[in-house]
Amino acid sequence: MTETATTGRALPHPEREQIRLESVLHALSDPMRLQIVRELAAKEAELSCSQFELPVTKSTTTHHFRVLRESGVIRQVYRGTAKMNGLRRDDLEGLFPGLLDSLLAAADRQAGRLGDEG
Amino acid sequence: MTETATTGRALPHPEREQIRLESVLHALSDPMRLQIVRELAAKEAELSCSQFELPVTKSTTTHHFRVLRESGVIRQVYRGTAKMNGLRRDDLEGLFPGLLDSLLAAADRQAGRLGDEG
DNA sequence: ATCGTAGTTTGACATCTCTCGTAGTACGAG
DNA sequence: CTCGTACTACGAGAGATGTCAAACTACGAT
Numbered sequence: 001m002t003e004t005a006t007t008g009r010a011l012p013h014p015e016r017e018q019i020r021l022e023s024v025l026h027a028l029s030d031p032m033r034l035q036i037v038r039e040l041a042a043k044e045a046e047l048s049c050s051q052f053e054l055p056v057t058k059s060t061t062t063h064h065f066r067v068l069r070e071s072g073v074i075r076q077v078y079r080g081t082a083k084m085n086g087l088r089r090d091d092l093e094g095l096f097p098g099l100l101d102s103l104l105a106a107a108d109r110q111a112g113r114l115g116d117e118g
Numbered sequence: 119m120t121e122t123a124t125t126g127r128a129l130p131h132p133e134r135e136q137i138r139l140e141s142v143l144h145a146l147s148d149p150m151r152l153q154i155v156r157e158l159a160a161k162e163a164e165l166s167c168s169q170f171e172l173p174v175t176k177s178t179t180t181h182h183f184r185v186l187r188e189s190g191v192i193r194q195v196y197r198g199t200a201k202m203n204g205l206r207r208d209d210l211e212g213l214f215p216g217l218l219d220s221l222l223a224a225a226d227r228q229a230g231r232l233g234d235e236g
Numbered sequence: 237a238t239c240g241t242a243g244t245t246t247g248a249c250a251t252c253t254c255t256c257g258t259a260g261t262a263c264g265a266g
Numbered sequence: 267c268t269c270g271t272a273c274t275a276c277g278a279g280a281g282a283t284g285t286c287a288a289a290c291t292a293c294g295a296t
Contacts, residue, residue: 009292021228022147025221029144030284050242060285062244067283081242081293096224098216103143106214110139127262148254168272178255180274185253199263199272 011069011076016091019072024092027071032056033064034107037073040087041104048082129187129194134209137190142210145189150174151182152225155191158205159222166200 028034036052054061065085068074075086092100146152154170172179183203186192193204210218 017231021224022149022152025143025152026147029140029147031140032284034140034143048242056284057286058243059245059287063284065243078243078292083243096220096227099220099224102214102217102220106139106217109214113135150254166272174254175256176273177257177275181254183273196262196273199270201273 009078011078013069013075014072016072016094019091019095021096023071024073024096027067027073028103030064030067032060033068036064036068036085037087038104038107038111040074040085041100046077046084046086048079048084050082127196129196131187131193132190134190134212137209137213139214141189142191142214145186145191146221148182148185150178151186151191154182154186154203155205156222156225156229158192158203159218164195164202164204166197166202168200 028037032054035054039052040047049061049065052061054064056064065074065076065083068085069076072088072091075088077084077086087100089100146155150172153172157170158165167179167183170179172182174182183192183194183201186203187194190206190209193206195202195204205218207218
């Protein structure tokens with residue numbers, strides 16, 4: 001098989017109803033994680049962990065992706081040796097309509113504001 | 119004078135431009151502080167610290183209000199012996215349009231969701 | 237079977253966070 | 267000046283967090 005099929009190893013995700021606003025906010029309150037989510041939203045696609053160029057080691061990266069998954073912000077799935085990450089847009093929209101977009105817009109604004117004069 | 123005028127003791131607040139999204143999210147990711155902000159938004163008025171009935175001691179309350187102030191979420195002013203707290207709606211709206219309302223709506227939704235079946 | 241790539245696990249460490257209790261300060265009222 | 271109320275400061279403790287390095291596992295390719 002040369003196909004990259006979803007492999008074994010299941011990962012624990014909270015159900016939609018179990019997602020807590022506080023946990024989502026906490027997950028997004030870290031610059032590294034906010035950056036991850038921004039890229040994920042911009043690309044509108046599933047990305048593997050290694051496609052993010054973060055200024056931290058691999059183990060720290062693993063840690064941040066886990067926080068995002070356990071808070072319900074992203075969904076992770078193994079495909080071959082890669083671990084694909086996708087935003088849980090539908091679940092978040094269902095729970096907190098408009099919130100994700102507001103947050104992403106706020107992050108964009110801030111990035112523009114801080115980036116323009118740097 | 120029996121008037122309750124704003125008194126000396128100045129409190130350090132971040133300027134509007136200094137407010138960081140990450141800090142705001144971090145401030146709101148604590149249940150106690152999210153509760154405070156919800157009440158503040160509901161009452162649409164300045165409230166003194168002592169009007170909040172929080173299940174923690176006074177010193178912990180002081181701590182939470184300070185986190186909210188230093189992150190730019192609330193503005194605090196002394197009036198006599200009381201310390202009045204107000205949401206920085208204009209500043210937040212100017213920086214991150216729609217964000218505060220989305221957050222408050224999300225918090226309301228979650229409170230309704232969790233409260234209905236408790 | 238071997239190798240390389242992708243990601244995990246473990247343990248460590250410094251820092252931060254939430255909490256408390258006790259003692260202290262600022263102010264208004266009398 | 268003294269008292270009560272409102273809030274602060276300090277010190278402490280339990281636990282969470284972000285980070286790293288080193289050793290490990292899972293998978294695809296050869």
